[in-house]
Amino acid sequence: MNNNTPHNQDEKLVKQFLQKQAYEAKDNPWFTHRTMHRLPAAQKNTGRNIITAVTIAAVVACGILLYNLNDYILPPEENKITDSLLCIYTAIMGTIVLVVLQVIRLIKTYF
Amino acid sequence: MRRTNDTLLISRVMLFDDRRAFATLVEQHQPTIRRFFLHQTMGDTMLSDDLAQETFIKLYYSIKQFKGLSNFSTYLYRIAYNVFQDHLRRNKITEDADAIPEQSMSHNNDVAMDINKALQHLSQPERIAVTLYYIEDRKVDDIAQILQLPTGTIKSHLSRARTKLAKFLKNNGYE
Structure with missing residues (x-):
């Protein structure tokens, strides 16, 4: 391919001129500060933060519960096993619901 | 790397309204x-900073x-392009060659005059396409996305602009 066609020469000339003489934005240390000041006041998401904290606590508690299930939680008496399992399943279901709520919130934020 | 970093910062802003992350962006x-705005406003530093804000x-x-x-960055340029269009509509700026605003302080005046004179030979879409292609190093596809125009149109803007600029430069002893 011939690099000396008028088209290529023009391209080279224009490219060199623009890249050499392009403006450069002078450093402006206040730019970001001023922009941030023009943003609306930050909203307090106390409700959201509480739900997030409760979800994390519930997931941790469930993890501990399941890890220690056989060793400590289930009582040795046969008749109490059903009650204990019911409590454990309720706690796990509650945690799953909280996690699902958080996932829905994430999806809503992104889409 | 930059893209991953941007994605992380954007996620923090979206999810937690994280102002620090936004400041970093x-x-x-x-x-x-x-x-980008300096080239559209012919070196008007104050106006460029206002439009960028x-x-x-x-x-x-x-x-x-x-x-x-x-x-x-393509998304950000798209917003910048819309902001500039709004600004043009608000101020009904014509492409008059006689209204040359205050020059950028970082530029030697002769140099600024040359680049201003060169850019003034172009129509506004041509100037934006040239700025993005030659100075900001964007691909034709990116420019098409930013300007919401077909790639063919961008190519013809660039081709026309290149011919006009080359003619101007040759007439001014830049060969």
């Missing part, structure tokens, strides 16, 4: 956006609409 992208504020309000399908 502004800090990282402000030189290119301000430079408006761009970032619009970005803050619309960041949740960013789906990550395109590059973040």
